[in-house]
Amino acid sequence: MNRQGSKAWFERAERAIAGGVNSPARSFAAVGGNPPVVIERGEGAWLIDVDGNKYIDYLAAFGPLVLGHSHPAVTAAIAAAIDQGPLTGAPHPDEIRLAEELCDAIKGLDQVRLTTTGTEAVMSAIRLARAYTGRNKLIKFEGAYHGHSDAVLVRAGSGASTVGTADSAGVPVGVTQDVISLPFNDLERLEDTLRQHGHEVAAVLTEPIVGNMGIVSPAPGYLEGMARLTREAGALLIFDEVITAFRFHYGSAGDMLGVIPDLYALGKIIGGGLPAGAYGGRRDVMAAVAPSGPMFQAGTLAGNPLSSAAGLATLGVLKQTNPYPRMDRLANDLASAILQLAHQYGEAITLNRAGSGFTVFFGGQAVSDYTSAQQADKTRFAEFHRLMLDQGVYLAPSRFEAWFVSAIHDVDLIQQTVEAVDRAFAEMTSR
Ligand SMILES: Cc1ncc(COP(=O)(O)O)c(C=O)c1O
Numbered sequence: 001m002n003r004q005g006s007k008a009w010f011e012r013a014e015r016a017i018a019g020g021v022n023s024p025a026r027s028f029a030a031v032g033g034n035p036p037v038v039i040e041r042g043e044g045a046w047l048i049d050v051d052g053n054k055y056i057d058y059l060a061a062f063g064p065l066v067l068g069h070s071h072p073a074v075t076a077a078i079a080a081a082i083d084q085g086p087l088t089g090a091p092h093p094d095e096i097r098l099a100e101e102l103c104d105a106i107k108g109l110d111q112v113r114l115t116t117t118g119t120e121a122v123m124s125a126i127r128l129a130r131a132y133t134g135r136n137k138l139i140k141f142e143g144a145y146h147g148h149s150d151a152v153l154v155r156a157g158s159g160a161s162t163v164g165t166a167d168s169a170g171v172p173v174g175v176t177q178d179v180i181s182l183p184f185n186d187l188e189r190l191e192d193t194l195r196q197h198g199h200e201v202a203a204v205l206t207e208p209i210v211g212n213m214g215i216v217s218p219a220p221g222y223l224e225g226m227a228r229l230t231r232e233a234g235a236l237l238i239f240d241e242v243i244t245a246f247r248f249h250y251g252s253a254g255d256m257l258g259v260i261p262d263l264y265a266l267g268k269i270i271g272g273g274l275p276a277g278a279y280g281g282r283r284d285v286m287a288a289v290a291p292s293g294p295m296f297q298a299g300t301l302a303g304n305p306l307s308s309a310a311g312l313a314t315l316g317v318l319k320q321t322n323p324y325p326r327m328d329r330l331a332n333d334l335a336s337a338i339l340q341l342a343h344q345y346g347e348a349i350t351l352n353r354a355g356s357g358f359t360v361f362f363g364g365q366a367v368s369d370y371t372s373a374q375q376a377d378k379t380r381f382a383e384f385h386r387l388m389l390d391q392g393v394y395l396a397p398s399r400f401e402a403w404f405v406s407a408i409h410d411v412d413l414i415q416q417t418v419e420a421v422d423r424a425f426a427e428m429t430s431r
Contacts, residue, residue, distance in 0.1 A: 001390050003037060005050035010035035025062065031382040031397045037389070042069025045408040047394050055394035056413050060404035062396065063211070063243045064268040067317055068408025074272045077313035081306045088305065095303035098312050102270065102278060105315070106245065106252045108260035112280030113289055114303035118242035118267030119147030121277035122205070124297040125263045126151060128279070129203035129236040131288050131295035137197055139204045139235075141184040143213035143370025143400075146205060146240050146265075155181040155370070184210060184369045185218060187225045198233030203263075208253040211243040213373040214359030215352040215402050223259040236285065242267035242277065246315065247404075248355040249324050269318075272310030275301065323407035327356035330414050331405040334358075337418040345425040350376075357402040360384075373400060380428070387424035393417055 014020040021027045021036065028036045038050045045068050047055045060066065067074065081094065095114055103109050115121045126138055126149075138151055146152035153168040154176050167176075180197065182189050184206070194201065208223055210216040230237040239261040244253035246269040254260055263281035270276050280286060290296045335353045338360060342349045348364030359367075362380035367373045381399040388395055393416075395403060405414075 001053050001392075002051050003035075003049065003053065006038040007035050009038040009050055013038075025396070025398065025401070028397045030378065030399070031385040034386075036397065037394070044068045044070070045406065045410075045413055053392065055389070055392050056409075056417055057394050058403040058405070058417075059394055059396050059401075060406050061273060062268070062401070063247065063404060064271060064273050066247065066269050066323075066404075066406050067272075067314055068406050069273075071314070071317060071408075073317050074310050074313045077272075077309040078274070078306055081309035084305065086304075086306050087301070089300070092303075092305055092308075094305055094308035094312060098270070098303075098308045098315075099278075101312065101315055102266065102280070105250055105319075106264065107255035108262075108282070109252075109264055109280050110283035111286040112266075112278045113286070113297065114308070115277040115279065115297075116275045116299055116301045116304065116307075117147065118240075118265065118277045119149055120297075120299065120302075121242065121265040121267055121279040122146040122152060122238075122240055123149035125238050125240075125265045125279040125281075126203060126205065127297065128285065128288060128295050129238060129263060131293070132285050133202045133235060135200050135202040135235070136178045137180060137200045137202060138178060139180045139182060139190070139193065139201055141206055141210070141370075142181050143373055144184065144205075144207055144210055144240075145212035146207075147242075150175045151179050152205070154179045183371065184213075184216060185222055186369070187222055187229075190226060191229055194229050194233045194235075198235065201230075201233055201235040203236045203238050204230045205238045205240060207240045207242075207244060208257055208259065209244050209248075209354045211357065211402055213370050213400050214361055214367060214376070215354050215357050216367060216369065216373065217352065217354050218257070219368065223254075223257055227259050227261070236262040238263045238265065240265045243357075243402075245269065246318060247357060250315075250319055250322065269314060270311045271307045272312075272314035274307040274310040275304065276307040276311055318407075321407070324355070327405050327407060327409070330409055330411070331356045331358060331403075333411075334403075334405065334414045334417060337414075338421050341418070341422050341425050345429045347425050347429055356405040359400075359402050361399065383428055384424055387427055388420055391420040391423060393420045 047057045142155040150171045267277040350361040361376035363377040
């Protein structure tokens with residue numbers, strides 16, 4: 001596969017952009033260090049690079065593109081919104097419609113505030129929990145990525161752990177002193193910690209199904225226990241559903257799993273591929289947000305008309321077509337085939353799947369938290385990633401990310417992918 005064009009573009013990128021990428025997760029540093037592929041456009045389930053090579057897309061732009069690229073309903077909604085002027089700086093109907101739709105769809109979401117990114121949504125939810133409880137400490141979980149605000153870059157996952165900056169430089173010690181990072185899926189540790197520090201804890205923050213140390217589901221009873229312990233401590237439970245909301249069904253993962261948090265952070269799918277985030281939850285807690293209350297948070301681009309239109313169109317298609325059972329089935333077929341091929345070739349893998357998202361960990365150990373996720377074989381994943389890319393399958397360039405099956409994938413694409421996995425495992429095990 002000729003990727004001379006990507007190479008040339010990336011040389012330019014490295015001169016003009018820090019590290020050549022506008023988000024570290026896009027770099028190929030963790031998969032052998034080749035220049036990343038420079039993508040010219042997305043079409044349905046495909047990514048097309050600047051050299052004209054085509055890739056079946058399982059990245060889904062790290063989650064938002066649940067309908068694939070350029071869904072006609074979404075592009076039409078964006079075009080119509082542009083015609084009305086992309087930004088006004090005043091309240092407008094689509095942001096109100098989007099807020100109403102989110103509140104209707106998600107149990108426990110009485111009110112929201114729209115933001116521009118998931119980072120802001122999480123950051124603001126934490127500030128709100130601190131304002132509401134009058135406490136400072138935050139409990140989060142090792143290897144979980146919640147955006148790039150200071151407090152959540154303590155033992156963080158996703159791109160941060162991929163590029164070795166799980167504890168980012170530049171985060172003041174004062175901030176880290178108020179953050180307690182615990183292993184996920186260990187209720188006893190949470191209980192001990194809350195027994196000791198509960199009276200100082202403003203919030204416990206987690207993804208209900210973790211997407212950023214690879215997919216890791218909560219052990220049975222873990223989230224219920226977390227909710228109970230958090231409530232008993234007088235702290236707020238925040239679910240970061242930036243990835244998970246509208247990924248598994250039309251609503252949140254929390255309500256799918258039967259655990260409703262005090263606050264949610266949302267993003268990705270709710271913006272239909274345009275910049276968007278939101279935080280919200282209990283009405284009495286949201287009353288603390290300015291201008292009603294004393295917790296300040298704002299945004300020139302928040303509730304952006306284009307993002308609101310794209311989000312509404314995406315949610316509209318999801319609601320109308322309910323692609324979730326089909327996405328689930330396709331992901332299950334693909335995951336089962338990968339497991340079967342791994343068995344056939346003697347390649348030790350663990351596959352963690354939640355609905356249409358899954359992660360293939362090389363090495364074979366069970367993965368239930370960050371420590372076990374880190375044991376996944378980096379070199380083996382890098383080789384697999386390269387072999388898949390060279391066959392036209394685009395996976396996230398990190399062993400800590402997910403494959404996302406989208407509404408646009410079909411049986412043929414899954415079959416092509418299975419054949420590529422077959423050839424990749426054959427090559428990896430032939431030496
Ligand atoms: C769970 C989770 N929370 C928050 C964020 C931050 O969102 P954004 O990249 O839109 O700032 C991400 C991004 O990957 C995420 O996966």
